[in-house]
Amino acid sequence: MARNSPTFPADSVRHAPHGELSRELSLFHITMMGLGMMIGAGVFLGIGISIGHAGPGGVVLTFALNGLLAVFTAMSFAELSSAIPRAGGAYNFARIGFGRRASFLAGWMEWFASSVAGAMYALTFAIYTVRFLCKTGLLHLQPENPIDLVTIETIETIVAVCTALLFIYINFRGASETGKIGAIITMGQTLFVVTIGLVGVVTVIREPERLANFTPFMPHGWSKLLMTMGFTYVAFEGYEVIAQAGDEAKDPKRNLPKAMLYSVLIVTVLYTLVAFATVVSVKAGDAALNGLRPDEWIGQYKEKGFGEAVAKLMPFGNFVLTLAVIFSSTSALNATVYSATRASYALGRDRMLPKLFSTIHPHRRTPYGALLCTAAIVLVVAVLLPTEDVASSASIMFLFLFFMVNLCVIKIRRSMADELQYGFIMPLFPLFPLLAISCQVVLAVWLVHMSWIAWVVAPLWIAAGLIVYQKYALARAITTDDEIQIIEDRRHYEEDVTDKFPIMVAVANPANAEGLIKSTYHLCGAKDAHVELIHMVPVPDQMALQDGWYSCRAGREAMLVVMRELAEHFPISTTLRYCRNVARGIVAAVREKRIRMLVLGWHGQSTQHAFSIGSTVDPIIEQSPCDIVVLKDCGPDAVFRKILVPLAGGPNGALALEMASILREEGADQTPITALNIDTGRHVDIERFVDEQVAKKGLDRRRFTTRTIEASDPIEAILTESENFDLVVLGTTQKSILKQFARRSIPEEIAHRSNKPTVIVKANVGMRSWLKRWI
Amino acid sequence: MHREIEILIGCGLVVFSLVSIFSLTLWSRKIIERIGTSDRQTARHLIKQLNGKK
Numbered sequence: 001m002a003r004n005s006p007t008f009p010a011d012s013v014r015h016a017p018h019g020e021l022s023r024e025l026s027l028f029h030i031t032m033m034g035l036g037m038m039i040g041a042g043v044f045l046g047i048g049i050s051i052g053h054a055g056p057g058g059v060v061l062t063f064a065l066n067g068l069l070a071v072f073t074a075m076s077f078a079e080l081s082s083a084i085p086r087a088g089g090a091y092n093f094a095r096i097g098f099g100r101r102a103s104f105l106a107g108w109m110e111w112f113a114s115s116v117a118g119a120m121y122a123l124t125f126a127i128y129t130v131r132f133l134c135k136t137g138l139l140h141l142q143p144e145n146p147i148d149l150v151t152i153e154t155i156e157t158i159v160a161v162c163t164a165l166l167f168i169y170i171n172f173r174g175a176s177e178t179g180k181i182g183a184i185i186t187m188g189q190t191l192f193v194v195t196i197g198l199v200g201v202v203t204v205i206r207e208p209e210r211l212a213n214f215t216p217f218m219p220h221g222w223s224k225l226l227m228t229m230g231f232t233y234v235a236f237e238g239y240e241v242i243a244q245a246g247d248e249a250k251d252p253k254r255n256l257p258k259a260m261l262y263s264v265l266i267v268t269v270l271y272t273l274v275a276f277a278t279v280v281s282v283k284a285g286d287a288a289l290n291g292l293r294p295d296e297w298i299g300q301y302k303e304k305g306f307g308e309a310v311a312k313l314m315p316f317g318n319f320v321l322t323l324a325v326i327f328s329s330t331s332a333l334n335a336t337v338y339s340a341t342r343a344s345y346a347l348g349r350d351r352m353l354p355k356l357f358s359t360i361h362p363h364r365r366t367p368y369g370a371l372l373c374t375a376a377i378v379l380v381v382a383v384l385l386p387t388e389d390v391a392s393s394a395s396i397m398f399l400f401l402f403f404m405v406n407l408c409v410i411k412i413r414r415s416m417a418d419e420l421q422y423g424f425i426m427p428l429f430p431l432f433p434l435l436a437i438s439c440q441v442v443l444a445v446w447l448v449h450m451s452w453i454a455w456v457v458a459p460l461w462i463a464a465g466l467i468v469y470q471k472y473a474l475a476r477a478i479t480t481d482d483e484i485q486i487i488e489d490r491r492h493y494e495e496d497v498t499d500k501f502p503i504m505v506a507v508a509n510p511a512n513a514e515g516l517i518k519s520t521y522h523l524c525g526a527k528d529a530h531v532e533l534i535h536m537v538p539v540p541d542q543m544a545l546q547d548g549w550y551s552c553r554a555g556r557e558a559m560l561v562v563m564r565e566l567a568e569h570f571p572i573s574t575t576l577r578y579c580r581n582v583a584r585g586i587v588a589a590v591r592e593k594r595i596r597m598l599v600l601g602w603h604g605q606s607t608q609h610a611f612s613i614g615s616t617v618d619p620i621i622e623q624s625p626c627d628i629v630v631l632k633d634c635g636p637d638a639v640f641r642k643i644l645v646p647l648a649g650g651p652n653g654a655l656a657l658e659m660a661s662i663l664r665e666e667g668a669d670q671t672p673i674t675a676l677n678i679d680t681g682r683h684v685d686i687e688r689f690v691d692e693q694v695a696k697k698g699l700d701r702r703r704f705t706t707r708t709i710e711a712s713d714p715i716e717a718i719l720t721e722s723e724n725f726d727l728v729v730l731g732t733t734q735k736s737i738l739k740q741f742a743r744r745s746i747p748e749e750i751a752h753r754s755n756k757p758t759v760i761v762k763a764n765v766g767m768r769s770w771l772k773r774w775i
Numbered sequence: 776m777h778r779e780i781e782i783l784i785g786c787g788l789v790v791f792s793l794v795s796i797f798s799l800t801l802w803s804r805k806i807i808e809r810i811g812t813s814d815r816q817t818a819r820h821l822i823k824q825l826n827g828k829k
Contacts (some may be wrong), residue, residue: 057785064792071796075803082807217781254811261800268796272789424807 027255027262029183030242034263036186037238039193040332041124043271044325045391046232047278048298048305053450054228056279056295057217062228063275067268069229069443070236072436073402074264075426076409078257081243082423083412085252089243090405091346097408097415100352104473106404107347108465113397114340115377117234118164118333120390122382124303125329126159131304132322135311160382167333168375171341172366185331192324193270199314200277210280213294227450230443231388233395235271238332239263240405241339253423278306281313288312303387337374345370352473385453392451396458399444406433406440415583415619497530497571504532504595504626505562506586512601513558515635517565519663519759520599523629526662530571532593533559536585537578552576583619590624597627601634602751602760621732621762627655630760634727638757639665643673644725646718646750649684652731654693655763660729661699663759672705676721678714715749722756732762 025033043063050059080093090110095103130152133139139155204210218225239260249255282294289297298305307325311317345367348357356369381390410430412420426432448455505520507513524531535555559574566572575593579585590598602617621628634640643660647653660673677686686706694701711717722728730747751758 057782061785061788064789067796068792071799075799078803214782215778217778217785251811254807257807258804261803265796265800269793272793423810424803425810427802427806 025249027250027259030249030255030259031262031266032183032186034239034242034259035190035266036183036328036331037241037335038236038263038267039186039189039270040235040238040328041121041325042232042235042237042391043193043274044128044306044328045120045124045303045387046228046235047275048307048309049302049388049391050228050232050275051278051295051305052299052302053220053231054224055217055219056214058220058222058225058228059279059295060272060275061218061225062232063235063268063271065225066229066232066236067264067271069233069436069439070239070264070268071261072432072439073406074239074260076402076406076433076436077240077243078260078424079422079426080405080409080412081256081260082253082425083420085249085256085423089240090401090408091343093405093408093412097411101469101474102404102408104347104352104469105462105465106401107343107352108468109397109401109404109462111340111343111347111374112377112461113237113394113401114336114343115374116381116390116394116397117237118167118336118340118374118378119160119381119385120234120387120394121329121333121336122160122164122167122378123156123387123390124325125163125333126156127303127387128307128322128325128329129159130156131307132318135318157383161379163330163333164337164375164378164382167330167337168371168378170334171337172361172368172371185327189324189328189331190266190270192320193274195320196310196313197270197273197277200273200280203277203313204280207283210283212284213279213282219293219295223446226443226446230395230399230447231392231450233443234391234398236264236267237394237398240402241335253421257424277313278309281309337371337378340374340377341367341370344373347473351476352469354472385457389451389453389457392447392454393457396444396447396454397461399440399447400458400462403437403440403444406436409433495571500530500571501527501597502532502593502595503527503529503597503599504534504586504590504593505599506534506536506601506620507555507558507562508535508601509554510557510561512603513561515633516599516601516631517562518636518638519629519631519634520562521566521569522662523597523599523659524566524570527597529597530573531566532573532575532589532595533562534575534577534586534589535559536582536589537576538582538585583616583623586616586620587623590626595624595626596764597629598624599629599631602630602632621760624764626764628760628762628764629659631757632751632759633757634663634759635757638726640727640757641665642671642725643727643729644676644718644722645673645729646676646678646714646747647684647686647689647731648677648746649689650731651765652761652763653689654696655761656729656731657690657693657704658697658699659759659761660727661697661703663727663729664703672703674725675704675706676718677706677708678717679708679710680712680714715746715753718746718750719754722750722754725756727757727759728754729759729761732760 046062047059050062054062077089081089084092084096091103091107094106130139134152242256242259242263249259278298279295282289282297284294292300298309301308307318307321310321314320344353344357347353348355348359348367348370351358357367357373359367359369361368381393385393409426410433413425413429503520503524505516507516520531523529535558537552537555555576559576563572563574575589577585577589586598589595598620600617600620617630621630640663643664645656645660647656657673657675664673675686675690677684677689686708690704690706691701694704709717709721718728728750730750732747747760751760
């Protein structure tokens, strides 16, 4: 049973990170929360339908493989919630990972998915309650009886609607249920499921011939497996609710990820056991089967198949089952209505949906507007759609939502892992999220065989969401672009600089600034530039941006150091900004000021884990739409007479040669710049390449000499060769995304290991760069 | 497909899934404990190791 506390404004905890709620939920409680959400209608409905489609072996496999897939996604949730342990779940992750549009879509999908799941729980409750009433004779309904003008389906729908209305009212009242009571109820549910599983195992031990029920294993073929996996995916939905407990859990960085993984592990074992028990619940050849195979007999009852099987498997099966369904469905219904209301309320609160959604009842303190809209979806879906389509629609929406979370975990680890303190970091990254994404796509596609309606409803909802965002939310959403705040933006010149080449120099502190002056001086001279000096003051999430003043001083001093040297030679303007993330702040400034070249310093030691070169430098290199020059150890005393430019025929070759030409110290020793090619078997005509690049940049060809050496290890070869030079100029490589995750590129490895001053350059390649960013 | 082979593959997949889930959970638990009991610097080192960096 999920922990539900529908009294609002629970969401306000997002804005009050300093523990206004007491942290009292232990690992056990939050694990139970996840279990409680999962063990419910999904498995009760899913088993009967899955046996009909996939056969006896297929149903066991369905739950085992779905469990594995759920673990992959649970690891993503675990990593993200350990790093961002705040209420909000997918909505929060998408906001941080991909921005406002994605977070709107995540909230929009979560709202619908939870609402549809709520309808499914209401229907499950109704189906099993009506079935129990019929079995016990309390409700006498025969199809041939003309008095019964209503069918069983109609009664089920009426019961579902009444149940849904009851829980909508309960949510409106704001009745809360503590995690501890919820945990007890969940234990009851779990006990029931364990009992069924164990009874199944004992039955097989006593009557091993029942194992014959597994033959044929998959009578309708293996492709049905994908269909039933997609259909029952919703049975594994629930562990993500643990992410919502971030503000109330004890030691959330450790306990949230553990609870997610434990709950998925437990639930997978239980589901597999129950599916097994269901298959062996009836004996092949039993007269009651009317000549059908056991799986055919169970499958013919569809969503009620599980109930029929349990009734055969154990004494008082009907009664026990009904009790279990009542507990699990109602608690899950309560939780999903709350969850859906909360998702839509969050969108309303952030003004991405009309004010109605954020309206709080003055006495009850519940968001009744969001609740009303959620109720409308729950009731419409419960009344209009058949059970299979309802379950499929919920599954497909959760597949989409979890797909997005898996993308978020990749994006967030790549772009801002240095800002976060992870309590859990998944191994073999990004293998598991990529596997999960691929499987989710396949399952979602295959669901079309189960319910084409789901494939109409889900994309329509997403399309509607995009329209709402574009037409409504985009203009009205509360701006949280206080992510960057401009403190100072000054011009220290009066001349017109429109014809000058705009170079931005990012300074961090006085020491770093000193290292940039000399090279910047040469660059600006060669390019006839005007200089934009920028310093970004990073302010942690927990603090208001205005509080960033405390660390302004270093930046101001750094800018003064540079200005003292360069202001008399070039037009300079200075910019000082507070930001949440230095890299994003610099990239935004580059775009805004239409900078054509960015100069950065790099200390050379990466202390961060998720990036190749450095946590700040790496995203800047990747995202800035301009030429980039990263200087390592190019301090004021460095003299560059002999320069080595390793080339491999890449797109940064021209810029590397140009930089070498600019940075070379003029003096008596006019040793030409050496363009070096390492022949590792891939032939590059270095002479011709240098000719082309030099001509492209209009450089003096006589300043360059070429050299090719054969070596099996280009890194070692370049490092050895660089010992004879004062400076190494390298171009970044265009690596595939997978390679970027796997290891450093050759230039990065050299930059890390070389003890010589190094310059890394990256040329702006326009559309390709944009495409890469977009991908 | 031959029935016995089908059953064998099916059972193998079930066992594989369950064993994988167990292993991944235990592995993850170990990582959580290691990161949780380390100071920040060591945690970063561990994270680096997990990312396959030297």
